[in-house]
Each structure stands twice: as C-alpha cells, then as structure tokens.
Amino acid sequence: MTPFRLLILAALFYIGYRLLRSLLLEQFKKKSSQEKKDSQVQDVLVEDPVCHTLIPKKQAIRLRKDGHTYYFCSEKCCDLFTENSEEKE
Numbered sequence: 001m002t003p004f005r006l007l008i009l010a011a012l013f014y015i016g017y018r019l020l021r022s023l024l025l026e027q028f029k030k031k032s033s034q035e036k037k038d039s040q041v042q043d044v045l046v047e048d049p050v051c052h053t054l055i056p057k058k059q060a061i062r063l064r065k066d067g068h069t070y071y072f073c074s075e076k077c078c079d080l081f082t083e084n085s086e087e088k089e
C-alpha cells in the first residue's frame with residue numbers, strides 16, 4: 001500500500017464518520033424538536049381573570065365555580081377572585 005492510498009483511505013473514513021455524525025445529529029434534532037412541540041401543546045396559556053397574567057395551564061391554580069373553571073397565577077389572585085364574586089352576590 002502506497003502512502004497516497006492510505007491518505008485516500010483516511011479521507012474516506014473521515015467523510016464516512018462526518019456523514020454518520022451529521023445523520024445522527026439530525027435525527028436527534030428531529031426528536032428533540034418533536035418533544036418541544038409536545039410540551040408546547042401541554043403548556044397552553046390561560047389568563048388570570050384578576051391580574052390578567054398569562055400562565056401555563058398545568059402551573060395554574062384552578063377554581064371551579066358555577067360550571068366554569070378559572071385559572072389563577074397564585075392563591076392570592078384566587079382568593080381575591082372569590083372575595084370579589086362573593087361581594088357581588
């Protein structure tokens with residue numbers, strides 16, 4: 001084997017390695033972007049009726065009242081909401 005052939009062989013190995021690596025990386029990227037999409041679907045933003053902050057639904061404090069579900073950023077807002085609605089009634 002001549003040194004020139006060895007060089008070509010090394011280059012081929014290198015190209016093959018790069019190709020495999022980029023393919024793996026692409027697959028990994030696809031997978032992670034899909035996971036991102038899934039978590040975005042779960043992270044629906046809801047509006048706090050008291051301070052009008054948008055909060056992810058799964059982090060929000062829920063209150064069921066008169067068949068409606070209300071979402072709050074904190075227990076403080078939830079308390080304020082129940083106090084205000086009780087005053088009105």
Ligand SMILES: [Zn+2]
Nearest residue numbers: 048051073077
């Ligand atoms: Zn709030």
